[in-house]
Amino acid sequence: MDLPFQEFFRFVKPYRRFVVSCHIHPDGDAIGSTLTIGAALAQMNKQVVMVCNEEVPNVYKFLEGSSQIKRELPSDFIPEVLLCVDCAEKERIALPANVWEIPGLQVLNIDHHITNTNFGDYNLVWPNAAATGEVIFSLLSVGQIPLNHNMATALYIAIATDTGFFRYTNTSGYTLEVASQLVKEHQLELAKIAEQVHEQKSFNSIRLLGEVLNTIQIGIGGKVAWAVLDQQMLAKYSVENEETESYVNYPRSIEGVEVGILFKELRPGEVKLSWRSTTAVDVSKLAANFGGGGHARAAGCNLNGPLKTVIAEVLSYIDDYYQQQCNTE
Ligand SMILES: [Mn+2]
Incomplete structure (x- = not known):
């Protein structure tokens, strides 16, 4: 009502x-x-x-x-x-x-x-x-x-x-x-x-960001960029959760990139994904495929499995998604 x-x-x-x-x-x-x-x-x-x-x-x-x-x-x-x-x-x-x-x-x-x-x-x-x-x-x-x-x-x-x-x-x-x-x-x-x-970031969160930025890769014709934050990196710097939230904006902000993802290893075997997109893609739908949700431009989901396996699985799904887009256009 x-x-x-x-x-x-x-x-x-x-x-x-x-x-x-x-x-x-x-x-x-x-x-x-x-x-x-x-x-x-x-x-x-x-x-x-x-x-x-x-x-x-x-x-x-x-x-x-x-x-x-x-x-x-x-x-x-x-x-x-x-x-x-x-x-x-x-x-x-x-x-x-x-x-x-x-x-x-x-x-x-x-x-x-x-x-x-x-x-x-x-x-x-x-x-x-x-x-x-x-x-x-x-x-x-x-x-x-x-x-x-x-x-x-x-x-x-x-x-x-x-x-x-x-x-x-x-x-x-x-x-x-x-x-x-x-x-x-x-x-x-x-x-x-x-x-x-x-402008209240901790020194450690900026140093950790430096390591995360070094992990950025681009794929799927330059349309998708992703970064990784694993347990080892998290252990090295003590940074509160909130401070890593904005990291996902960096892969998203690269020229030509439509979807940016941050893979964050919460614990061995559990990975949190943050999704960001330009107006070209509704990431709430992509995240929903993995049991998550959110908004069109910002979404999230959690996946179980080793980090590398999760990344491969998600990228292969996005690849299929883009193939389908091409076919329907
Ligand atoms: Mn709100």
């Missing part, structure tokens, strides 16, 4: 205790959306606990309120409502699975993934929105819930990070209007915000 904006406010009215959570491996949209809707509910005199079972990535710790995000649900807090943001399926929520067993729990689902399973009792899913932050901005405008500077910064981070700072195809005129309104009304310092997100 779709939840029009006004109905959201009617729905939340009778409840007091809310837990807000996002998807596992939280990104800027997940954290920014959690903080903003958490603050909005608090303004509406609700008791709110924000929970994410993983640490907030370092680059988002400057966001006000991020230190209040708890790693687990306090045992003395029994929520009436679980509000999930930016989470496409209930299995990916950053909470222990037994949260779903709380008697009478109402579930609200605010998201923008086209693959959202509408798992909530009420769902507010806008597949055309660039970020969940964009949906929340619209929701709070309709509800006339005023934003303060911290909420505006968190929403800006949500939208900017999910659009690659307004470069990806999900960036619409409306996205820019929302960003513009946030900047104008709350005097956001964009250069400072961009520095917080992009």
Whole structure:
């Protein structure tokens, strides 16, 4: 069932205790959306606990309120409502699975993934929105819930990070209007915000990147480039997960390359693939073939098997994919 904006406010009215959570491996949209809707509910005199079972990535710790995000649900807090943001399926929520067993729990689902399973009792899913932050901005405008500077910064981070700072195809005129309104009304310092997100890398993450860049290979007529990050390299440098996320952008950024992949060996026998693409290819479909998913320009999946075998398997699949494209053209 779709939840029009006004109905959201009617729905939340009778409840007091809310837990807000996002998807596992939280990104800027997940954290920014959690903080903003958490603050909005608090303004509406609700008791709110924000929970994410993983640490907030370092680059988002400057966001006000991020230190209040708890790693687990306090045992003395029994929520009436679980509000999930930016989470496409209930299995990916950053909470222990037994949260779903709380008697009478109402579930609200605010998201923008086209693959959202509408798992909530009420769902507010806008597949055309660039970020969940964009949906929340619209929701709070309709509800006339005023934003303060911290909420505006968190929403800006949500939208900017999910659009690659307004470069990806999900960036619409409306996205820019929302960003513009946030900047104008709350005097956001964009250069400072961009520095917080992009220029706080650890020395080790840059040195590790150097090794990863040396592994880049190009194949399939120059259309596919891939890089490898194995256990040996990871052991040599101690680098948090979040910091290796952006490595995949380098193979993708090579001239003529349509698909960039990072093969990251999580442990011997398990490999995480990050996919990035230009407008030529929908990588969510390629990742889906291996049980993963995501967006057209950015997707992910995990494969089991030795690193070399996984790479060979994936490249042979992409080769077939391109052959088929040629045949259908
Ligand atoms: Mn998102």
